Amino acid sequence: MSPPPAPPAPDDPPGPPAPTAPGAADSYALLAALDLALTDQPADDVTAARFELVVDILIRRGHLTEGHRRLLHNVRPASNGTQLAAGEDKHAIAGPDVDCASLLHLCHGRCCSFKVALSRSDVLEGRLRWVIEEPYVLPRADTGYCTYRDDEARCTVYDDRPTTCRAYDCRDDARVWLDFEQRIPAPLSPHLVPIERLRRPRP
Numbered sequence: 432m433s434p435p436p437a438p439p440a441p442d443d444p445p446g447p448p449a450p451t452a453p454g455a456a457d458s459y460a461l462l463a464a465l466d467l468a469l470t471d472q473p474a475d476d477v478t479a480a481r482f483e484l485v486v487d488i489l490i491r492r493g494h495l496t497e498g499h500r501r502l503l504h505n506v507r508p509a510s511n512g513t514q515l516a517a518g519e520d521k522h523a524i525a526g527p528d529v530d531c532a533s534l535l536h537l538c539h540g541r542c543c544s545f546k547v548a549l550s551r552s553d554v555l556e557g558r559l560r561w562v563i564e565e566p567y568v569l570p571r572a573d574t575g576y577c578t579y580r581d582d583e584a585r586c587t588v589y590d591d592r593p594t595t596c597r598a599y600d601c602r603d604d605a606r607v608w609l610d611f612e613q614r615i616p617a618p619l620s621p622h623l624v625p626i627e628r629l630r631r632p633r634p
């Protein structure tokens with residue numbers, strides 16, 4: 432795929448904005464590392480105690496609330512497969528041969544509005560943001576699109592984009608095309624802004 436790649440999953444409404452509290456991203460990375468360790472070794476009491484300690488510290492710093500602690504406890508059992516996408520070596524994924532640049536006026540790059548679950552390696556690499564309210568999922572802006580997509584529908588983290596984005600093939604996705612060969616797009620979801628309205632006017 433060229434400039435903007437893509438992802439599958441339910442066509443959910445956009446998620447909350449990315450965290451802004453100083454140090455929150457690093458704290459989330461630490462939480463994620465402990466969380467993934469607990470997914471592998473659920474009976475590991477030392478890691479479980481560290482996890483709770485980090486949550487306590489983050490609550491005291493105001494980065495999390497008690498509600499987040501409950502959320503994290505609910506998410507953890509699901510993180511081994513439900514929330515995390517499969518795929519370990521994302522750089523080895525070739526992706527389908529789709530010329531995105533020539534199709535954007537039809538598809539509006541809507542693939543970048545779909546819910547994208549991060550893989551385990553995406554989370555551990557720590558190069559892609561996620562928010563505590565929706566762990567291990569790419570955040571979406573109020574435009575409905577991924578926060579890493581720019582106004583020209585380009586992926587600003589192309590080299591680090593998630594496994595899901597690399598492997599996605601829109602050609603048989605009914606959310607995108609009524610008929611890919613005939614270049615007939617499916618109707619754009621009403622909560623998405625068409626690409627021509629996102630583009631900034633040139634000076």
Ligand code: SF4
Nearest residue numbers: 437531538540542601
């Ligand atoms: S919907 Fe398909 S053609 Fe359009 S940007 Fe996404 S992958 Fe490319």
Ligand code: SF4
Nearest residue numbers: 543577579580586596
């Ligand atoms: S990371 Fe975001 S902008 Fe980049 S391809 Fe994936 S969904 Fe699109």
